Amino acid sequence: MEKLLEIKDLKVSFQTFFGEVEAVRGISLHVNKGETVALVGESGCGKSVTASSIMQLLPMPPAFYKGGEILFNGEDIVKKSEKEMQSIRGSEISMIFQDPMTSLNPTMKVGKQIVEGLVKHGKLSFREAEEKAIEMLDLVSVPQSEKRVRQYPHEFSGGMRQRVMIALAMVSNPQLLIADEPTTALDVTVQAQILDLMKSIQEKFGTSIILITHDLGVVADISDRIIVMYAGQLLEEGLVDEVFKEPRHPYTKKLLGSVPRLDMDRMEVLHSIHGTPPDLYIPPKGCPFFDRCDKAMVICKEHMPEREYHTDSHYSCCWLNHSMAKKVAEGSEV
Amino acid sequence: MEKTDLIYSEEMFKKAPQKLRDAETIRRPSIKYWPDVWRRLKQDKLAMVGLGLLIIMGIMSIVGPHISGFKYYEQDYSNINVKPNREYWFGTDELGRDLFARAWLGTRYSLIIGILAALIDLGIGVIYGGIAGMGSQRVDAIMMRIAEIIYSIPYMLVVILLTVVFSTAGSGTSMFVLILAMTITDWVPMANLVRGQVLQLRESEYSLAAESLGATNSWILRKHIIPNTMGPILVNVTLTIPRAIFAEATLGFLSLGLQAPKPSLGTLANDGIAGMPVGNFYQILVPSILISLIMFSFNVLGDGLRDAMDPRLRK
Amino acid sequence: MGKYILKRLGMAIVTLWAIITITFILMHSVPGNPFANENKNIPDVVYQNLMRKYGLDKPYSEQYVIYLKNIGRGNFGESMKSNAETVNEMIARGFPVSARLGAQALLIALIFGPALGAIAALHQNKASDYIAMIVSIIGVSVPSFVMGSFLIQFVARKIGWIPIGGWGEFRHTLLPSFALALMPLAQMSRLMRSSMLEVMGQDYIKTAQSKGISKMTVIMKHGVRNAILPIVSILGTTVSNLLVGSFVIEKIFGIPGLGMFFTTSVYNRDYTLIMGVTVFYSIVLILSFLFVDIGYMLVDPKIRLTEEGH
Numbered sequence A: 001m002e003k004l005l006e007i008k009d010l011k012v013s014f015q016t017f018f019g020e021v022e023a024v025r026g027i028s029l030h031v032n033k034g035e036t037v038a039l040v041g042e043s044g045c046g047k048s049v050t051a052s053s054i055m056q057l058l059p060m061p062p063a064f065y066k067g068g069e070i071l072f073n074g075e076d077i078v079k080k081s082e083k084e085m086q087s088i089r090g091s092e093i094s095m096i097f098q099d100p101m102t103s104l105n106p107t108m109k110v111g112k113q114i115v116e117g118l119v120k121h122g123k124l125s126f127r128e129a130e131e132k133a134i135e136m137l138d139l140v141s142v143p144q145s146e147k148r149v150r151q152y153p154h155e156f157s158g159g160m161r162q163r164v165m166i167a168l169a170m171v172s173n174p175q176l177l178i179a180d181e182p183t184t185a186l187d188v189t190v191q192a193q194i195l196d197l198m199k200s201i202q203e204k205f206g207t208s209i210i211l212i213t214h215d216l217g218v219v220a221d222i223s224d225r226i227i228v229m230y231a232g233q234l235l236e237e238g239l240v241d242e243v244f245k246e247p248r249h250p251y252t253k254k255l256l257g258s259v260p261r262l263d264m265d266r267m268e269v270l271h272s273i274h275g276t277p278p279d280l281y282i283p284p285k286g287c288p289f290f291d292r293c294d295k296a297m298v299i300c301k302e303h304m305p306e307r308e309y310h311t312d313s314h315y316s317c318c319w320l321n322h323s324m325a326k327k328v329a330e331g332s333e334v
Numbered sequence B: 001m002e003k004t005d006l007i008y009s010e011e012m013f014k015k016a017p018q019k020l021r022d023a024e025t026i027r028r029p030s031i032k033y034w035p036d037v038w039r040r041l042k043q044d045k046l047a048m049v050g051l052g053l054l055i056i057m058g059i060m061s062i063v064g065p066h067i068s069g070f071k072y073y074e075q076d077y078s079n080i081n082v083k084p085n086r087e088y089w090f091g092t093d094e095l096g097r098d099l100f101a102r103a104w105l106g107t108r109y110s111l112i113i114g115i116l117a118a119l120i121d122l123g124i125g126v127i128y129g130g131i132a133g134m135g136s137q138r139v140d141a142i143m144m145r146i147a148e149i150i151y152s153i154p155y156m157l158v159v160i161l162l163t164v165v166f167s168t169a170g171s172g173t174s175m176f177v178l179i180l181a182m183t184i185t186d187w188v189p190m191a192n193l194v195r196g197q198v199l200q201l202r203e204s205e206y207s208l209a210a211e212s213l214g215a216t217n218s219w220i221l222r223k224h225i226i227p228n229t230m231g232p233i234l235v236n237v238t239l240t241i242p243r244a245i246f247a248e249a250t251l252g253f254l255s256l257g258l259q260a261p262k263p264s265l266g267t268l269a270n271d272g273i274a275g276m277p278v279g280n281f282y283q284i285l286v287p288s289i290l291i292s293l294i295m296f297s298f299n300v301l302g303d304g305l306r307d308a309m310d311p312r313l314r315k
Numbered sequence C: 001m002g003k004y005i006l007k008r009l010g011m012a013i014v015t016l017w018a019i020i021t022i023t024f025i026l027m028h029s030v031p032g033n034p035f036a037n038e039n040k041n042i043p044d045v046v047y048q049n050l051m052r053k054y055g056l057d058k059p060y061s062e063q064y065v066i067y068l069k070n071i072g073r074g075n076f077g078e079s080m081k082s083n084a085e086t087v088n089e090m091i092a093r094g095f096p097v098s099a100r101l102g103a104q105a106l107l108i109a110l111i112f113g114p115a116l117g118a119i120a121a122l123h124q125n126k127a128s129d130y131i132a133m134i135v136s137i138i139g140v141s142v143p144s145f146v147m148g149s150f151l152i153q154f155v156a157r158k159i160g161w162i163p164i165g166g167w168g169e170f171r172h173t174l175l176p177s178f179a180l181a182l183m184p185l186a187q188m189s190r191l192m193r194s195s196m197l198e199v200m201g202q203d204y205i206k207t208a209q210s211k212g213i214s215k216m217t218v219i220m221k222h223g224v225r226n227a228i229l230p231i232v233s234i235l236g237t238t239v240s241n242l243l244v245g246s247f248v249i250e251k252i253f254g255i256p257g258l259g260m261f262f263t264t265s266v267y268n269r270d271y272t273l274i275m276g277v278t279v280f281y282s283i284v285l286i287l288s289f290l291f292v293d294i295g296y297m298l299v300d301p302k303i304r305l306t307e308e309g310h
Helices: A047-055 A082-088 A110-121 A126-139 A158-170 A188-205 A216-222 A240-245 A250-257 A298-302 A323-330 B033-043 B045-067 B099-134 B137-152 B155-166 B175-186 B188-204 B206-211 B215-253 B265-273 B282-309 C002-028 C044-053 C060-073 C087-122 C127-141 C144-156 C170-200 C203-210 C215-227 C229-253 C258-268 C271-299 C301-309
Strands: A003-016 A019-032 A036-040 A063-072 A093-096 A176-180 A208-213 A225-230 A233-239 A307-309 A315-317
Touching: A003 A047, A003 A208, A019 A036, A019 A047, A019 A063, A019 A208, A019 A233, A036 A047, A036 A216, A047 A063, A047 A093, A047 A176, A047 A208, A093 A158, A093 C203, A110 A126, A110 A158, A126 A158, A158 A188, A158 C203, A176 A188, A188 A208, A188 A216, A208 A216, A216 A240, A225 A240, A225 A250, A233 A240, A233 A250, B033 B045, B033 B282, B045 B099, B045 B282, B099 B137, B099 B175, B099 B188, B099 B215, B099 B265, B099 B282, B137 B188, B137 C002, B155 B175, B155 B215, B155 C002, B155 C229, B155 C271, B175 B188, B175 B215, B188 B215, B215 B265, B215 B282, B215 C144, B215 C229, B265 B282, B265 C144, B282 C127, B282 C144, C002 C060, C002 C271, C087 C127, C087 C170, C087 C215, C087 C229, C087 C258, C087 C271, C127 C170, C144 C170, C144 C229, C170 C215, C170 C229, C203 C215, C215 C229, C229 C258, C229 C271, C258 C271, C271 C301
Parallel strands: A036 A208, A036 A225, A093 A176, A176 A208
Antiparallel strands: A003 A019, A003 A063, A225 A233, A233 A315, A307 A315
């Protein structure tokens, strides 16, 4: 398996009025060619910032790279200039965003928006461009594509607009597609359609996908691997099967436990995780999940645990993995 | 995953006691609305400058005409067109009248007219907008159509016409007519604003209103709608005042202003034009600066208020 | 689209009628009669003749109908004070001048206002932002007659080439246009700045950036294209303000435009002229509003299609 994208110890912070906010605090991950990796976490955990960092779309004041590398096809793109990034964006790496209602320019025809990047990169004539746009609309199953290509975004429904977004992102056949909560703003039935569409596109073009979401159902549907992020750090990673069947980190366990299931007893209380994530103005020294963890130990507050690999692909960062924590891990310590 | 520089003890692997955790504490203090608005407004230096200027000019407009020792209508033919000196602080005009007294009195009248006009706009706007917002769809639609037509009548033309009609030839207009003329079409934006707010808030309390009738509606109006609307209304009023003052000044400049010898900043400017070719620039300079300062102050204050109340701009 | 225009046209006509009627009522509710001030000792016969000449001896309702008919034919009547010309002729003489002044000012405001605002928004909190904001605040606070007089005093008197007043060549139009343009320019600049700031924070800007198109394209085709909408919507009131502002500017610079006629007619109580100019200006304004509405519809696809799709 070839590594398409490799992030090494990435640190991204924001300089604000009140001080520095450490949004991403040293994460490392990789994406192979042709696979779908889900990046999962609560709001504010830093997953969107990570995605935007890959594309270098963060506003550079107030954001800044504190450290680390982002290797795309072996090259560190953190070091690239804006001009160089422009030739990568849209053609090598693309992104689709959460809210289809606001992600499209309301005053520009849909067809034009789809091929806009192409006209610049590939130097197509306008005639060819329109045909390409129609072709893309067909690809994403938008009916009446010849008519639709000249319409404006507000003439499309939410689900349709998201399809347009996908068409827009795929038009130059990028190697990597970053989907930032693509289905969060959509109805459940439409959600399923969009996910199917993404799956079929991946099969067709071999695109790697980073899927950012907080919805575990979405993850289960189309991802190969899952990475769990919390308060700017990665807590667990593995193949979807591995993590879903045998979650090792308390946070992951809680996440999976909080998903309502159809076979639940009707009187069973819905599980939620009490508390809120830590304030990143004063980032915690140790494990960020400390305050909300049932099995938190003294050491957890002071020191951040390192990765412990359970299989080749599955690791978690938790002091419970340590040999000395057996008593607490098994629940015999009170 | 042994960290080589860490020495592990049994203690570390004991469960952490409750007091080490503080997941539920909220680290920043909660804030009340209006004091917060004031705090944020204070941060806006420009707005504070404006506020300060307004206070100073307000005070001067009250005491100014009295402290110079001359009455605003006193004519002294031996002292016409005197440049500013120790006796006449702002100089005199072509009839020998003290410009200091006249300028501050003019400020007073301009301010009164502007503020009154804005308040009347407010009154009409709130009532009209409130009714339109609380009424049925049809009532609302009809009322807003009428408002639209009224608003598209060119404001200034109406003002000029009214002043022409109701003033005696060549000698100016009464304050009442001026204010009336200015408010006749200008209340529409305020009405729109109020209506929009009422509609918005009405939708949100709709289920509550649906449960009980009549009395509850006015309760909702008082307790929810009005406090929430006050913010944008306040901003609107603060920005309407300079519009009214500007209109009044323009009228004065076109010889349609207050009856002589009552000065307003506009009429003073008009008088001052004559002084320009003969080198008495101060005659137009004084009212010009005063008008500009007033408008500037209200504008930056209004801007500052608007920014201070915008939840997105919280610092 | 056609339905929208018709609707607007209908409202325009209603408004126009309202203005004409109001004007008529106002003019005829002035106490006394127009000839009384001039010369208290007009012999009765002369008075009767004058009344008959201007149709003032007929009952109001009849006068009203006659007046409406005349306007329909484009005849604004005869001036009461000037013997040399009809109102039509005076309008024909003065309007081109005022129109040119207004058009130039509008052009200046439209070109520099939004540009200034956009630059300020893109360089928020940097030097250019502050400068732009200061200019706008000054423009919004300093009335046009103040600016006009200042310009005359400090520019025209110092630079010989720029005249202090009058009309005739291009250089006569420089200062007046600028003085007139300043306030709308400042307003547009402020509006554009806040509009641009809001637009640039929208999601579709991120989408545009993610496509790898050039920064300039993002700013122009996605940013400005959307930010300019509010400016189009205030164009109507801007034209209205320019119109009034021109009265003042014409007075200061001694420009023989319609504004000057109007103010003198007001001063002299020349009723037919007042009415004529008022109605004429109203027509101009209402037509402008109509054009602005149509313009807005062209520029904002949502409006265009809402009206079409009905």
